[in-house]
Amino acid sequence: MIPVKNKQINATTYDVLVTLKDFIRSRDNKDLFHDMRDVGTNTMVTCPFHKEGKERKPSLGVSNEPDDGKIWVHCFTCGYKGTIDTMISNILGYKDDGYEGYNWLIQNFDLSYNRNLNLRVGNRDAIEKPEQTYVSEELLKQYRYYHPYMYQRGLTNEIIERYDIGYDAVTNCITFPVRDIDGKCLFLARRSVIGKMFMLPPDKNKPLYGVYELDYNKPDIYICESFFNALTLAKWGYNAIALMGTGSAYQYGLINQLPFRTMYLCLDGDTAGRLGAMRLCNNISSNKIVYEYLMPDGKDVNDLTLDEFTAISYKLRD
Numbered sequence: 001m002i003p004v005k006n007k008q009i010n011a012t013t014y015d016v017l018v019t020l021k022d023f024i025r026s027r028d029n030k031d032l033f034h035d036m037r038d039v040g041t042n043t044m045v046t047c048p049f050h051k052e053g054k055e056r057k058p059s060l061g062v063s064n065e066p067d068d069g070k071i072w073v074h075c076f077t078c079g080y081k082g083t084i085d086t087m088i089s090n091i092l093g094y095k096d097d098g099y100e101g102y103n104w105l106i107q108n109f110d111l112s113y114n115r116n117l118n119l120r121v122g123n124r125d126a127i128e129k130p131e132q133t134y135v136s137e138e139l140l141k142q143y144r145y146y147h148p149y150m151y152q153r154g155l156t157n158e159i160i161e162r163y164d165i166g167y168d169a170v171t172n173c174i175t176f177p178v179r180d181i182d183g184k185c186l187f188l189a190r191r192s193v194i195g196k197m198f199m200l201p202p203d204k205n206k207p208l209y210g211v212y213e214l215d216y217n218k219p220d221i222y223i224c225e226s227f228f229n230a231l232t233l234a235k236w237g238y239n240a241i242a243l244m245g246t247g248s249a250y251q252y253g254l255i256n257q258l259p260f261r262t263m264y265l266c267l268d269g270d271t272a273g274r275l276g277a278m279r280l281c282n283n284i285s286s287n288k289i290v291y292e293y294l295m296p297d298g299k300d301v302n303d304l305t306l307d308e309f310t311a312i313s314y315k316l317r318d
C-alpha cells in the first residue's frame with residue numbers, strides 16, 4: 001500500500017514503476033527504467049532525468065515504504081528529488097506538482113482501462129471531491145443576448161439556443177456555459193469580442209465542453225479542441241465535445257465514461273493537436289473504436305467548410 005496525496009494505492013512501488021515503464025513504452029516507444037531492482041528499502045531504477053535516461057547503473061531511488069506519509073524519490077547522481085506523483089508527472093511531461101501523476105495513478109486503477117493493471121485505490125468512496133459550486137440560472141439569464149460576433153463566427157440561432165451562448169456587455173465577451181452531464185453550469189467561459197482572449201477559470205480540472213448538449217441516441221462522438229470547433233461540428237449535425245485544450249488525464253477519465261462506442265478525434269492540424277490525438281489514442285479505453293482525422297497542416301475544423309471536412313480521411317487508431 002502506498003500513499004499518494006490522501007489516498008492509498010494498493011500496489012507496491014515496484015508495481016507502479018513497472019506499470020509506468022510499460023505505459024511509457026506504449027505511449028512514447030521509449031525505454032524507461034531499463035534497469036530496475038528492489039533493494040529492500042528502495043526500488044532503484046535508472047534515472048530518466050539525466051543522461052537522457054541512459055545511465056548504466058540505477059541511481060534513482062524510490063522508497064518502498066512511506067516516510068512522513070509520502071513515497072520519496074531521489075537521484076543520487078543528478079540530485080532529482082520529489083514524491084512519486086511529481087516524478088510520474090515529470091516523466092509524463094508535466095511540471096504540475098504531481099497533479100497529472102496523481103491522475104495517472106487513479107486512471108490506471110479505473111476498470112474501464114483494459115490494461116491488466118494491478119493498482120487499486122483503497123477506498124474509492126473516500127476520495128474527497130473539492131466542493132463544487134455552480135453558476136446560477138439567474139446569472140445565465142443576464143447574458144441571454146445576441147451579439148453580431150456570434151454570427152461572424154458562424155453560429156446559428158439554433159446552436160446559440162442549444163448551447164445557451166450569451167453576451168456579457170460589461171466585459172464585452174461572448175459567454176459559453178460549460179455544463180456537466182446533468183446540465184449544471186460548472187463555469188462560464190468568456191471570449192472577448194475584440195481581442196482573441198479566451199478566458200477560462202484557473203481550475204486545473206477542465207471538464208469536457210458540450211457533454212450536456214450531446215444527442216445520446218447517436219452512436220458516436222467527435223472530439224475537438226476549441227469551443228468554436230465543437231459548435232461548428234454541432235451545427236453540421238455531429239455530436240461534438242471540446243477539450244478546451246489538447247486533453248488531460250482528468251478528461252480521458254471523463255471521455256471513457258461516455259456511453260459512445262465510436263469516437264472521432266478532430267484536433268488541430270499542428271504539433272500540439274497531433275500530440276494530443278496520440279495521447280487520446282493511448283488513453284481512451286480499448287473497448288472504444290477510435291478514429292483520428294488526418295487534419296491538414298495548420299488547419300482546424302473552423303478553417304474548413306463542411307465539404308472540406310467530410311473529404312478529410314481518418315484512420316483507425318493503432
Ligand SMILES: [Zn+2]
Nearest residue numbers: 047050075078
Ligand atoms: Zn538523475
